[in-house]
Amino acid sequence: MSFMPVILWTDALIFVLMVGVLALVWFIRRHEHLRAPWRVVAQRPMAMGAALVLGAFVVIGLLDSLHYRERLADSPADAPQYSVEVLSVFDALVSGLRTRQEKTYSAPLAMQLYAKEFLERDGETVRDYPRLQYGGAHLKHADEHASDIARRTLVGLTQGLAVGLLLFGLLAAWQARRTQTQLGAWLEVWTTGRLGWPGRTVVLVLTLMLLLAGMLIQLASGYHVFGTDKVGQDVLYISLKSIRTGLVIGTLTTLVTLPLAIGFGIAAGYFRGWVDDVIQYVYTVLNSIPGVLLIAAAVLIVQVYIESHPEIFDTAAARADVRLLALCLIMGVTSWTGLARLLRGESLKLRTLDYVEAARAFGVSHVRIISRHIFPNVFHLVLIAIVLDFSGLVLAEAVLSYVGVGVDPSMYSWGNMINGARLELAREPVVWWQLGAAFAFMFALVLAANLFADGVRDAFDPRLGGRR
Amino acid sequence: MTRTGILLLGLGLSLLAGCSDSWNNPYPDSPSDASVLYSAFSERPKHLDPARSYSSNEVEFTGQIYEPPLQYHFLKRPYTLIPLTVEAVPTPRYLDASGNVLPADAPASAIAESVYDIRIRPGIRYQPHPAFARDAAGRYRYHALDAAATARKSRIGDFEHTGTRELVAADYVYQIKRLANPRLSSPIFGLMSEHIVGLKELGAQLEKAVRDNPDAALKLDDFPLAGAEVVDRHTYRIRIKGKYPQFIYWLAMPFFAPVPWEAEVFYAQPGMADRNLTLDWQPVGTGPYYLAENDPNRRMVLKKNPHFHGESYPVEGSDEDREAGLLADAGKPLPLVDEAVFSLEKETIPYWSKFLQGYYDSSGISSDSFDQAVQFSAGGDPQLTDSMREKDIHLITAVAASLWYVGFNMLDPVVGGLGEDRRKLRQALSIAFDYDEFISIFLNGRGIPAQGPIPPGLFGYVEGVGGLNPYVYEARNGRIVRRPIDAAKKLLAEAGYPNGRNAKTGEPLVLYFDTMASGPDAKSRLDWMKKQLDKLNVQLVVRGTDYNRFQDKIRKGNAQLFEWGWNADYPDPENFFFLLYGPHKKVGTGGENAANYDNPEFNRLFERMKDMDNGPARQQVIDEMLEIVRRDAPWIFAYYPKSFGLRHGWVHNVKPNLMANNTLKYRRIDPVLREARRDDWNKPVLWPIVLMLITLVAVIAPAVIAWRRHERKTA
């Protein structure tokens, strides 16, 4: 084997989460009353468009969660040795982006460094912008620059469009067969938007994403699309790698929150009495400590743990990963209280309903009452909380990294990018692309998440359901 | 934005416009023509007590307020000590064990004690302060206050009466005793108790007194100190164990400045400490300035001390100084600036922006605002960019007397030890870490690749090719060039790691690098470190951690490679070589030798070198020592940082002096020019506001029209 798979803690949890989500999907598909609200979501163009964008992010994040260590080139076959650098499948896919490192800053799509240096030219020392080692290295003259970019953009767009059309054709053929209509008839229905699902939006968003991807792929093979950072790393690569960090924080934190919130919230509302008192006490205590302080303390504790157990964390990736996990854990611990309070209130109401009281009178066990009658009735609240929290958590990462208690400084994350960009903005001419890229990617993810969350909330919240 | 927001903004702006100065002037209350210097501090000082303040951001204040006996000459290089409050720079008398006076050239081993008689000038007076205030009967007004009387005083200025007193020799002795006060934990107590006769014993006595009587105030006058005695009103005597020529440099630091006993009595009164009225926060000195406003969360203001004893601007200086206009004020009475305002500025962007707007008179340059300010001429000399020169901004450069290095833990089984193979491994790594590139990427050239532990400007440093480190560099055409990476590969192979693999087991060589990574730059720097060893096919695991954990590792000797630096306390090579002296090992002794380097030959030479006077003989010993540390390579000598500063055209008499900390008194500014430039540079740009208003109207208007139509229809 020429590589050794590495399963980081967060990888394992992400895949556990994936399995959980798939199981849930399977379960929901089999129950009509659970499918109904999702149909409502699926009919909303905005939510579906957002879901597609989210999907793209998730695919990148998942690919980036399959880690491995490469075997060293000349290590003996019987006792293979592996590099200490942990890579992912995503790294392998975009290995060009990763390895094409320049010396230092260069602007987006540039072919020269951003600062002048002393160069030996025709035996003379001059001060000029040196050419980049990779970016635009295939060009002989600077005047080909603009035309080459235009050409690549055009080729990329065309390729994207071609793939888009191909996919659309396949979709149309499949749908036409499924609904047993003529292809032309289906297309007509599609153009008028009477499909029953937002076909136009889906196709449009998909095509746009493909166009963008085609353009990026074409340009990135010859240039640094978002420029390079201080040590010459491609900013596009950094931004793409940060996706996983953002997703992990947004999802794993929720994974921690849910059992706490559901368990304590329902228990407090259902059992009342001293259980309620204890749980209320715990969450008032947790809630009243300023979150940043708790997070700072937890992150420091993990640091201490890592330092005292260096043998467990043999690679830099493992160290960074544990810190990320700890961040998710502690953010989960600080953020379950809101949902728990909501669930407590709801359970208090539910437990007084006739059929719940009847069940209790018949001696049905508490576990059964809760799982049969209480939990299903508060599930929509849980779901809404998950999607609403996600974007907030992604944004919180940036702020925490700024305060210095966020993810490991060696980790790729938007927070670290923004933190680094603080100094870059004081440069003149301003180095804006790292901040810009972090902004664009974060904005895309959070906006998609927010729009999707809106759709989910509208479909599930009974208070809003009737109005629209 | 909504209408309300715009309204409020407009209201605020019109209020601002009512003021005469620029809208973004951060000093609204200051008169424009006053001789006030504006600068910033990035971290609030922790201690302003001269027995405790050590870091540069604290000495920046205490240096202007307190006056130790000696100071460095403002212009002369190499750094020269001159009298500040004393009649003359003291020369020690050497005594042997039985108390006989020895000649000045006596061997160090024969000297049992060095005696310094220090005679201060009469007539020097303290700044006005309530601690000195007396009533008509001559009693101290504020020495017996109760909690009720201090309850309404929150600042020193709240005390109605002030007084002053002449500086006497006893004040200096008092301060030396304070170094031993266990309640102050002076950072140099440990060091000085090795040198000053009886200081260690005094420390033990005071500690016992504190333990026996924890709530009582210490009366230092009741405890005699053999090593520091008052001779007469204006003379005191310090006795040093053996020979310690570097002691004279300590006499130029605020640690040896006078502290009046009245101040300690004053601040010890009930209720004072609760309002931060302590000597640690409210200094009482004889210097050219006193601390008039003390709000470390916002700003600190130094004002001219009306009782200042007077000093005049130096008249001696080199021709270069004369050319640079540094002698234009020669002979004028100091201080030249009436007031200095220091504002707290934690973030780089505001700091740099305010400098460019003319609101700070001078500024350091962070590596990231560098390109805007400085470019290099064809010869490699830094010069300002055209846009800066147009603004009449001037560049000040100086090589700091400090060193950054990467230490190897010499106790580590992989990289440590004095064996030949380990030595080669360290040499190979020294070549691989390309600090020339580091300097250009991260410091924008503000550093000099280090050739050894001694930075330029100190005795023992050899300029140019003659001083190169032959194990890492080589001379090519009279230039110092880093050895090629192949040389490092060869050394690595000889060390038993051909191509980065253990020759015996075939395992890859994995090294661990510990660093206190924080701040926006950290990630890039760590990436760069890894890149360096990739060249040798050696795997580097970077372990970033916080300050405490880092210190802990170094102390226990658990680190392998680590990054550290040292700032000179005084301009003597001893202050750098002692970091490598075996008996000062971090592990076990808790000394400053973080690499735990212990080479008997080096230790022997160090003991000889430290007591020698500067001269060819000392240079020879130093050269031998340099050869040993370069061969052993316990450190990768990274770089000597250069400090680049900028000043506006209206600031005069700036010459970097890395040793002196009391240079504020020499500075002069031209407030009229400053006012004109500030007005010119800070014209508000108004079109964005107008544009925003128009956009808002354009967005809302159609809706309002539509609604009107709708209303009319229904009506």
Added chain:
Amino acid sequence: MFAYILRRLLYAVPILIGVNLLTFALFFVVNTPDDMARLQLGAKHVTPEAIERWKAEHGYDKPLLLNPAAEGTAQFTDTIFFQHSAAMFAFEFGKGDDGRDIGNEIRTRMGPSLAIALPVLVVGLMVNISFALLMVFFRATYLDLWGVVLCVVLMSISGLFYIIAGQYFIAKLWNLLPISGFAGGIDGLRFILLPVLVSVVAGIGSGARWYRTIFLEEIGKDYVRTARAKGLSEVRVLFRHVLKNGMIPILTGVVVVLPLLFMGSLITESFFGIPGLGSYTIDAIQAQDFAVVRAMVFLGSFLYIIGLILTDISYSWVDPRVRLQ
């Protein structure tokens, strides 16, 4: 009423003890007293004796929770935990590890924090409500649709970008306001404007959208329809009924954060150089000054509990059906 408040305040005591115990546990895992001493004494020339002295001086030389060497109740009282937390219940915070008096620091820093936080709250409330009313008024038109989209867009931008952009454009490029700093009195206005503006703009997205939902909910109620049926104009309905009734949930939501305004904002204060409690907290975290962190946690928890009590009281005020018990 008073009995209720008194009981709630008493109930706060175990919570505050719990908070304190948690902070102690967390921070003592991280930093031993030795670490704290080294942090404060600096890097150069530190001796073990100096560390011992520092610990004794700051009262960290005792056992953490239980002192087996002592007698009787002193087993509990002669410990770091008791010595350092008992006094806090009397709001005696003692000295920071850097030697400055924390109580004094809190008193002087509260003003600047409030000077930013209060205008942000008031202006933000006004701006968000007017924006929300505007959207409700033009509901089902393009203004409402794009207003909501704008809200979501504004919400999706990290707060850091607002600050960076505000400083860069307004202060650096256009010279309209000082980029950072603070002053008391009327002079302080120019310093406050930029942080307030940035914070208000950053809050519009979520605020206005939330208020819009509240107003829409209100507008669907029967009494509004009745009012409209009586022939009241749309503007009147909106201001008389919808705004008035919608303000109840908005204001009760505000009450809970009122006491916490004293704590200031961590990020805004440190970016704009405001000497408030927020930047104090950040500095303490970064310097790992445990004494200050402890005091700030205590203060924060206390204010939070006050906020909860105020909320309950305000509920009973606006809704007579709710009884305090």
